[in-house]
Amino acid sequence: MALIEDILEVPKDCIVDSVIPKKEVFEAADLNTKDKRIFTDLIKQIKWCYNFTEDNVRVDKFIDKERRYEEVELINITLKYDNVHKIDFGKFKEDDKIDRIADIVMRFIPYPIILTIQYDNELKFYAAHIRESKADYDKIVIEGKILSTNWMDIDNLNEIEDDFISKIQFDNLNRTDFYKFYNTYFEAVVQHDGAIMAGGTVNLSVEEIKKIYDEISILDLKIKEIEKEISEENNFNDKMELNIKAHRFKEEKEMLLNELKGE
Incomplete structure (x- = not known):
């Protein structure tokens, strides 16, 4: 059943x-x-x-x-x-x-x-x-x-x-x-x-929630792709640049989560 x-x-x-x-x-x-x-x-x-x-x-x-x-x-x-x-x-x-x-x-x-x-x-x-x-x-x-x-x-x-x-x-x-x-x-x-x-x-309209949700979903995909690149990268400097990029995306995601929470 x-x-x-x-x-x-x-x-x-x-x-x-x-x-x-x-x-x-x-x-x-x-x-x-x-x-x-x-x-x-x-x-x-x-x-x-x-x-x-x-x-x-x-x-x-x-x-x-x-x-x-x-x-x-x-x-x-x-x-x-x-x-x-x-x-x-x-x-x-x-x-x-x-x-x-x-x-x-x-x-x-x-x-x-x-x-x-x-x-x-x-x-x-x-x-x-x-x-x-x-x-x-x-x-x-x-x-x-x-x-x-x-x-x-x-x-x-x-x-x-x-x-x-x-x-x-x-x-x-x-x-x-x-x-x-x-x-x-x-x-x-x-x-x-x-x-x-x-x-x-969440005390936001459905439209606002959907917009933030979509933006976070895009960031999650970018973070996942970069983390895969980091795991495959052997050059130290290139790996550092990728880590910085990933950190920036994670900060953007945190800001969106705070907006979702009303903070």
Whole structure:
């Protein structure tokens, strides 16, 4: 059973409870050999849990020049227990591959998706707004980057995680139209990520949190790249220059974290 079904209060009319064969994703998404191997090695099951439509939740469609939010899906992916290895609290050796799975699934299904990935009693939530591709109207484009929460032990939620789960309950989602419906979930992920980074409640708007979060994410990538260069560099002077550069990025990150904390 998908763990998400135990923690979300969703109307019975929205239940789909249908398994999506991995082969179907392989063929429709035209996966390469490497991505097929990731799916085969790590995924136990892809389950279509809920389908929110105009008929079953009485939410209006949202259609403009860029977006068609006519329904929202909730997909849960269960990982193979023996093929995923925990290396620290909320951190897995295969995290990059797991994020790759999320990326493929969210691009493969042409609807806004509430995506959860499950490992034992832990869940990770993914969110992204989409728009129609100008090059191919049958395809969608992810706006910005796919956001995700930390791994949550559902049996031992902390205050930040408990607040997030409360925000995404069905009764707390905006039911004006499907864009606002999905955006309630998207904003809850943004607020969660900001609170995790700040170590507590953040008293900023969702737009401000998202801007800081994106800037910190870019800095983290730059720091990671420089640290890799440092580990491979043998020249002392070049290594010193790289260390100075990394230190400058870390200072910028600290300033952004302080802004997030309101300091």
